[in-house]
Amino acid sequence: MNRDLNISDSEWHIMKVIWNRSPITANQVIEELEGTIGWKPKTIKTLISRLVRKEALGFTKEGREYYYYSLVNEQQCVYNENRIFLERVYGGEFKEMIKAFLDHQRLSNTEIDELKEILDNKAR
DSSP states (O other): OOTTOOOOHHHHHHHHHHHHHOSEEHHHHHHHHTTTSOOOHHHHHHHHHHHHHTTSEEEEEETTEEEEEESSOHHHHHHHHHHHHHHHHHTTOHHHHHHHHHHTOOOOHHHHHHHHHHHHHHHO
16 A cells, blocks of 8 residues: 555545445445435545545446445555554654543443453563
C-alpha cells in the first residue's frame, strides 16, 4: 500500500462498504449508504471517483455498469491511520497515547485483565 494514501473521513464510509461487498456498483454503494448518511448520489459518485484517482479503488466495466473493488487492504489502511494519528497527536509515543486514554477511560477488572494478557503476550 502507498504509505502516503490519505483516505478522508468521508471516503472511509465508501471504503467500508466496498471492503464488505466488493465488487459493487456505485448504485449499490448509494443503496447501502441510503438512510445512514445524508449524501446525494452525486456526492457518493464523486467520492468513488476520488478513490479511483488515489488508486485506493479499481474497477471493471461490464456492459454499462462499473464494478468497484478495493486495491488496498483494510487492515493496512487501519494501521496507516493509527500510525498517522499516533504521530500527529502523540509525537509517535505509544505509551503517552495509552496513558492519555487510560486517564479518561473507566475500565472493568475484566478489561484490565485482558489488557494485561495482551501486554504479557507481546512481551513473549
